[in-house]
Structure formats: structure tokens, C-alpha cells
Amino acid sequence: DTEVTQTPKHLVMGMTNKKSLKCEQHMGHRAMYWYKQKAKKPPELMFVYSYEKLSINESVPSRFSPECPNSSLLNLHLHALQPEDSALYLCASSQDLTNQETQYFGPGTRLLVL
Amino acid sequence: GQNIDQPTEMTATEGAIVQINCTYQTSGFNGLFWYQQHAGEAPTFLSYNVLDGLEEKGRFSSFLSRSKGYSYLLLKELQMKDSASYLCAVRDKAAGNKLTFGGGTRVLVKP
Numbered sequence: 001d002t003e004v005t006q007t008p009k010h011l012v013m014g015m016t017n018k019k020s021l022k023c024e025q026h027m028g029h030r031a032m033y034w035y036k037q038k039a040k041k042p043p044e045l046m047f048v049y050s051y052e053k054l055s056i057n058e059s060v061p062s063r064f065s066p067e068c069p070n071s072s073l074l075n076l077h078l079h080a081l082q083p084e085d086s087a088l089y090l091c092a093s094s095q096d097l098t099n100q101e102t103q104y105f106g107p108g109t110r111l112l113v114l
Numbered sequence: 115g116q117n118i119d120q121p122t123e124m125t126a127t128e129g130a131i132v133q134i135n136c137t138y139q140t141s142g143f144n145g146l147f148w149y150q151q152h153a154g155e156a157p158t159f160l161s162y163n164v165l166d167g168l169e170e171k172g173r174f175s176s177f178l179s180r181s182k183g184y185s186y187l188l189l190k191e192l193q194m195k196d197s198a199s200y201l202c203a204v205r206d207k208a209a210g211n212k213l214t215f216g217g218g219t220r221v222l223v224k225p
Contacts, residue, residue: 040218042203042216043157045212045213056210090156090157102159102162103159104159110154
């Protein structure tokens with residue numbers, strides 16, 4: 001089983017709203033990732049968690065706040081977003097950050113900020 | 115930083131073969147991945163190369179030459195469902211083993 005699940009599938013929010021994206025995997029993976037993907041562009045890395053600790057933050061604005069409550073869950077808290085933040089948000093996981101581990105992606109949350 | 119280049123778009127006929135090239139420059143190469151992504155869907159893993167040579171998986175093969183900073187994905191016996199974007203991604207040890215994606219190659223398979 002190489003399944004990563006994400007909820008919700010679609011989200012529409014105003015610029016003053018607070019919402020959260022959720023990601024879950026039960027493969028025993030210890031590295032989890034958030035990516036942002038705009039239309040017809042490749043995924044761009046936002047955050048990496050390794051063993052539930054933040055390992056990489058790609059200079060993401062503070063209106064995006066990641067959280068890893070346990071080894072199976074990864075959240076992305078959203079607050080005061082801008083319309084340009086509208087994108088597909090992809091979660092991925094891999095066994096860990098060391099060699100030769102493949103990342104598996106979830107189906108994504110399509111976010112629209114009005 | 116890393117530069118990962120791949121063609122923007124390719125068109126091929128059903129049943130034919132298409133080769134998608136990817137060139138990269140990275141300071142701490144630690145593997146190259148190919149993903150397939152259909153419009154509006156998540157990327158799905160196709161192949162992984164870390165040593166030079168050819169990896170074959172059914173209709174899909176991937177080749178790597180580390181000295182040339184070059185990889186290709188070969189799609190044989192093309193089917194209509196192969197119409198998708200194909201993403202080349204490089205893992206860099208010097209950047210915490212994160213993946214950096216190329217811009218993707220949109221492949222259109224025509225009947």
C-alpha cells in the first residue's frame with residue numbers, strides 16, 4: 001500500500017479565514033512533505049518533516065504554518081492567505097530522508113483564495 | 115542551486131516510442147526520479163536512477179549518465195492514456211536530500 005490521503009479535496013476560503021489541510025499516511029514513513037503546485041508548473045517544495053521535526057522550510061511566508069502531530073499526520077494551517085496562494089497543495093511521504101527513498105504523493109487539495 | 119531542463123511539450127502517435135530528455139546540474143547528486151502527472155491529479159512515481167545505466171519497467175525505461183548530467187525516460191508502445199506531463203526530479207544531498215523538479219514535459223499521444 002503506497003497511499004497518502006489528503007483532505008479536503010477542494011477548499012475555497014476568503015482572505016480572512018483560517019483553515020487547515022490534512023495529510024495522512026500509514027506506511028510507517030518518517031519523512032513528510034508539503035508542496036505547492038500552480039497550473040502547468042512543477043511542484044515546489046514548501047516544508048519537510050523528518051521524524052516529526054521540521055527539517056526544511058523553503059522560506060515560506062508565515063501565513064502557512066505546518067504541524068506534524070505524529071508520525072502519520074501532517075497538517076498545513078492557513079491564515080490570511082492571498083489570492084496568489086491559490087494552487088494545488090500536495091503532500092508526500094517517504095521512508096526517511098536518507099538515500100534511495102521514493103516520495104509518494106497524495107491526491108492534493110485544490111485551494112482557491114477569494 | 116540546480117538547473118533541471120526538459121522539453122516543454124512533445125507529440126507522438128499511438129503505438130510509437132517517445133524519449134523525454136532531462137539534463138541537470140547539481141552539487142550533491144543523490145538520485146533522479148521520473149513522475150507522471152495527469153492534469154489535475156497528483157504525480158505518480160515511475161522510476162528511480164542513482165547509478166548509471168538503464169532501468170526497465172514494462173513499457174517505461176529510464177536511463178542515467180551521471181558524468182553527463184543526463185537522463186531520459188523512454189515510453190514504448192504509446193497508449194492514449196500516456197498523455198500526461200512527465201516530471202524529472204533530482205535529489206540533492208547538499209540540499210538536505212530534497213527533490214527539485216524540472217518544468218515537466220507535456221506528452222500528447224494522437225491516434
